[in-house]
Amino acid sequence: MEKNETSTDFVLLGLFPRFRHPSLLVLIILLLYTTAFAGNSTLLLLIWLDPRLHAPMYFLLSQLSVIDLAYISSTVPKMLANHFSGKRSISFLACAAQMFAFLTLGLAECILLTLMAYDRYVAVCNPLRYTVLMSPKVCLQMAVSAWAGGALAALVHTVYPMHFPICGSREIDHYFCEMPAILRMSCVDTSVYEMVKFVSTIVFLLVPFLLILASYTVIFLTVLRMNSQKGRNKALATCSSHLTVVSLYFGQAIFIYMTPSSAHTPEQDQIGAVLGTIVTPTLNPLIYSLRNKEVVGALRKYLGRGCSCSQECSSLNFQRSHRHLMS
Template identity: 50%
Template sequence: MERWNETSNDFSLLGLFPQNQNGLLLLFLIIFVFVLACLGNSGMTALIFLDPRLHTSMCFLLSQLSLMDLMYISSTVPKMAINFLSGQKSISFLGCGVQSFFFLTMAGSEGLILASMAYDRFVAICHPLHYPIRMSKRMCLKMILGSWTLGSINSVSHTFYILHLPYCRSRAINHFFYDVPAMVHLACMDTWVYEYMVFVSTVVFLLLPFLGITVSYGRVLYAVFHMRSKEGRKKAFTTCSTHLTVVTFYYAPFVYTYLRPKTLRSPAEDKILAVFYTILTPMLNPIIYSLRNKEVLGAMGRVCGMFSPRKE
């Protein structure tokens, strides 16, 4: 393998697709998904901002999820597309740091936001009389700031460490973005300490929020099945199933990627799994929430009515 050049700060991203016509078609498909994700998440954020009826704790958390998804997909796809279309695979040392920071920040923060949304549904359904107090605007703001802050701190620590590892193997990263497991593979030192740090971070930012979500929705489902009102039961189940769908798409590939042993990892499998949580999930989230939430659909109709020309 190519030895690391100490005088160069550039890495090389091998990418997701081969440099041929099939790869070009797949890239255009990814770009189409990227455009849909940008339109959907920016539209969802703007919709919640414009419609006063959506100024609730759950919708504010949803707007942060959309903002994170927008930044999430923007941290990986544009660089991948530019490298493929230009025929160049290089990424600078600074570019690696920036991409790693935004990717890891969004990954950690989104898990905490999803847990906050689960707690919101738990309080709304199981303790409706306490909802105005437990999920006040101040509490919602604390959840949002806490998610962004903890995600950023975790991201800075990992980015700083991974950029200062000694690399003595190939500069080629077998991925389409600067990912931690792919970088650890290139290091020429024993990285068991750092891999343990990755495991701890995965537990804190993925497993613990997931356990919180599981417990919250276990209580919610128990309460829903004991509701006397069929309409209330249907509404609660629809809201919860929407959130659980988003949680499944986000957590399943992430946990499998970062918690399985190093000996069981393969670059091809990691790249395929990464497509789910970096590209497909940010595109699907606004679609799932808009199609299965009557309040969002109603707000879309009202906002569209505001901007449509009136007949005299």
């Protein structure tokens, strides 16, 4: 524990503190963070530039990319800074702010993934009403509800745990300030809050997960009745991408938050957190871009345009040099 820290400071022990090669872990995390930042930024840029991607599905996808960028940035930079500086302390307010940001983005992603499943349900099962049910106004309302709902719930689950008294060591066996890690340090009975957490988890995790499964069950049944093989393949490709994201994200979140904090070890919490906050934001843009022909087409279009501009510039520079030599 650092000498300059105050009595309210916490100490983040880092990612798997008992691992023998921490630098290797940090290098892997740095690589994943760079990939996630590049992938989500590229996807956002393509959706903004290409008019063909100005559709409700891609608007919601752009919101997912924004959430993922902020989500992974809410934990990884602090962890990397602590590793390279050797300073592991974090103030009480900074810890609360990190927990609030992490929970807001995590809960917003739960809501958004549910809304994206609804978007696919309307597109496949009610295509004639799609432009009405998924109008620009409705899409904007969906985005606002995801962010607002996540922030309101996160406020409750930040204020409540941070007010529990902590006895003894203030070392957090994690690489960021997460709710289960804070609860584990408390020296009072947290059973009432554990029940509140359980109910909230049902509302924000289990119910959305079941709604998503119900949506895709109806979608698959509708797709199987399609006469067009091309349309069937396109619908299945899009839906399978979404289901992959949902399985990765909701699986780890349900494990961590639907069970009491005492029922799993800090190592298990960290594995789940890495899957949710680092691996999933890294894979999301890859899954959606590689399995989506429109996104791949937009990427090829702008990459090809960039290569053409580069070749034209090289040709002009060569002609100018040639003229200069001849003169």
